[in-house]
Amino acid sequence: MHGYAHDKDNYAKRLRRIEGQVRGLARMIEEDKYCIDVLTQVSATTKALQAVALGLLDEHLKHCVSEALAEGGEQAEDKIREASDAIARLVKS
Template sequence: MTNKSEETKVTHRPTKEKDQLINRLKRIEGQVRGIQNMIENDRYCVDILVQISAINAALKKVSLNLLERHTHHCVSDAIKNGDGDEAIQELMEVFERFSKC
């Protein structure tokens, strides 16, 4: 079975949805830079940990958004086209990765 992450797959997202994801990721990027500054400035460890927790939660929301879109579109389309078993197996592998976090 071919690993889909090794293939180049193109998924088309509506521009608004894509812009929202990019904006969320840019905010997360800013939060990460903020943590770097906090460490450089010897901020209180608990404050840094709180910010790390916020970043983890934000990344989880982005991941769940992408997972939902993938399920509703890519997996659904694969099932309709008779390729459901492979798509479901791939989806289950993603769930397995999520559960290890």
């Protein structure tokens, strides 16, 4: 089971809301809305996605990584490397 499983419905709801925001952005472009208004919505959507990503990362660290650390060995090293790589990708985005 994944670390976010207990909060899966909340993540799904947040992602559906973000999906609606993206559709709204497309509609704003189609309707030739003012660029600053579009950029404001892009920023809000980006922040919403970042919040989901940070929540998932937090769950991963608390569940998957902590369990692997308790078991030790190569699996622990793999989970730490995996989390570090995910953090690097988030920082670059």
